Amino acid sequence: xxxxxxxxxxxxxxxxxxxxxxxxxxxxxxxxxxxxxxxxxxxxxxxxxxxxxxxxxxxxxxxxxxxxxxxxxxxxxxxxxxxxxxxxxxxxxxxxxxxxxxxxxxxxxxxxxxxxxxxxxxxxxxxxxxxxxxxxxxxxxxxxxxxxxxxxxxxxxxxxxxxxxxxxxxxxxxxxxxxxxxxxxxxxxxxxxxxxxxxxxxxxxxx
Amino acid sequence: xxxxxxxxxxxxxxxxxxxxxxxxxxxxxxxxxxxxxxxxxxxxxxxxxxxxxxxxxxxxxxxxxxxxxxxxxxxxxxxxxxxxxxxxxxxxxxxxxxxxxxxxxxxxxxxxxxxxxxxxxxxxxxxxxxxxxxxxxxxxxxxxxxxxxxxxxxxxxxxxxxxxxxxxxxxxxxxxxxxxxxxxxxxxxxxxxxxxxxxxxxxxxxx
DNA sequence: CGGAATCTTGAGCGGCTTCAAAACCTGTGG
DNA sequence: CCACAGGTTTTGAAGCCGCTCAAGATTCCG
Numbered sequence: 246x247x248x249x250x251x252x253x254x255x256x257x258x259x260x261x262x263x264x265x266x267x268x269x270x271x272x273x274x275x276x277x278x279x280x281x282x283x284x285x286x287x288x289x290x291x292x293x294x295x296x297x298x299x300x301x302x303x304x305x306x307x308x309x310x311x312x313x314x315x316x317x318x319x320x321x322x323x324x325x326x327x328x329x330x331x332x333x334x335x336x337x338x339x340x341x342x343x344x345x346x347x348x349x350x351x352x353x354x355x356x357x358x359x360x361x362x363x364x365x366x367x368x369x370x371x372x373x374x375x376x377x378x379x380x381x382x383x384x385x386x387x388x389x390x391x392x393x394x395x396x397x398x399x400x401x402x403x404x405x406x407x408x409x410x411x412x413x414x415x416x417x418x419x420x421x422x423x424x425x426x427x428x429x430x431x432x433x434x435x436x437x438x439x440x441x442x443x444x445x446x447x448x449x450x451x452x
Numbered sequence: 453x454x455x456x457x458x459x460x461x462x463x464x465x466x467x468x469x470x471x472x473x474x475x476x477x478x479x480x481x482x483x484x485x486x487x488x489x490x491x492x493x494x495x496x497x498x499x500x501x502x503x504x505x506x507x508x509x510x511x512x513x514x515x516x517x518x519x520x521x522x523x524x525x526x527x528x529x530x531x532x533x534x535x536x537x538x539x540x541x542x543x544x545x546x547x548x549x550x551x552x553x554x555x556x557x558x559x560x561x562x563x564x565x566x567x568x569x570x571x572x573x574x575x576x577x578x579x580x581x582x583x584x585x586x587x588x589x590x591x592x593x594x595x596x597x598x599x600x601x602x603x604x605x606x607x608x609x610x611x612x613x614x615x616x617x618x619x620x621x622x623x624x625x626x627x628x629x630x631x632x633x634x635x636x637x638x639x640x641x642x643x644x645x646x647x648x649x650x651x652x653x654x655x656x657x658x659x
Numbered sequence: 660c661g662g663a664a665t666c667t668t669g670a671g672c673g674g675c676t677t678c679a680a681a682a683c684c685t686g687t688g689g
Numbered sequence: 690c691c692a693c694a695g696g697t698t699t700t701g702a703a704g705c706c707g708c709t710c711a712a713g714a715t716t717c718c719g
């Protein structure tokens with residue numbers, strides 16, 4: 246089991262992407278499995294009229310390209326774009342299939358990731374239908390903080406533009422901006438271009 | 453391969469549910485894998501304030517309880533309730549785990565189902581954010597027609613209440629009703645209590 | 660310094676939702 | 690066979706949340 250991991254790790258290729266570089270494109274054939282190692286990236290789909298919809302923010306430990314586990318490979322469900330300098334590991338399709346048959350626990354992990362993804366989407370859907378814009382933005386910010394936020398003595402720092410935050414919470418850029426400045430006035434957080442410092446996650450969610 | 457299917461089928465238990473009976477409950481431990489054999493059922497989650505959100509309409513061939521494929525079993529993501537008289541096959545957790553290790557193709561099918569589910573949720577999410585209520589209801593109705601609709605000489609018949617249609621399209625009951633009566637006036641469909649007869653799916657989607 | 664991103668702020672409006680009430684359909688039991 | 694009760698559907702009127710649009714302010718970087 247320990248040795249399994251060593252073999253799989255040894256087979257990985259490491260690649261570095263700089264900010265705003267694109268790693269995979271939505272709807273293209275999924276011929277690689279990726280795992281984020283460092284940095285973070287936006288995973289997004291697009292509407293018919295070309296607007297970008299953030300499906301999620303991927304941080305170290307997150308994977309995409311799970312469709313590589315299937316015998317007839319599917320497609321990437323989103324476009325992955327590096328937010329900051331980011332390194333990923335990847336495995337080619339053939340390789341993943343071999344490893345997955347050799348080590349069934351690998352395939353099971355893929356399944357676990359896929360199911361968690363379904364659960365997240367269901368949760369987001371329910372929130373979108375039943376919660377207010379304010380709650381959704383607060384929740385999105387808080388989640389960004391707990392996943393991939395830098396812990397500073399003064400609070401939790403997150404790299405996010407208002408536009409991306411808006412898309413994550415399914416809200417217009419303007420309402421996101423208004424909410425953030427409102428919270429800043431209340432001292433719940435501090436905002437600067439492309440970054441948010443969350444001083445009090447509790448008060449954020451309580452609002 | 454042929455024999456695999458026979459073994460798996462032989463291990464299944466068949467069960468009949470009558471209309472509006474509940475088969476599994478949201479968030480309970482997933483200790484069975486189900487496949488719909490006949491009839492149809494609603495798969496739904498709930499909001500904090502108790503409103504029901506339809507995640508999907510399951511028809512023969514559809515499965516739920518995929519979390520049984522994991523070594524530590526997860527939960528059902530929704531409550532399954534029979535819409536009409538419905539029969540399902542199911543396998544207990546232990547059994548599925550044994551079958552899945554004996555026949556890797558079974559586990560792969562589970563993965564395929566999970567990934568399709570993610571894709572469907574992404575599609576619905578994008579539609580919810582970018583399309584109008586009218587388009588979403590039309591699309592939901594059309595999908596109901598192509599999956600599990602009865603083909604009649606005069607059109608495609610679907611068993612659906614306005615309330616359920618509304619929830620599937622993420623629209624209030626009232627706007628769903630208004631749209632359906634509008635389309636009825638135009639001759640695109642006919643509505644009666646709990647049933648819709650789609651005369652022209654093309655004109656429905658074109659609207 | 661200039662230009663490009665990003666962010667703020669205000670005003671107006673519109674698509675849906677909400678609420679209320681009435682009409683309708685369907686099966687049930689007297 | 691009729692009346693009634695339950696669930697379902699229709700319709701209207703009112704209102705609001707969040708979006709759109711426009712313009713300006715701010716920050717960043719080459």
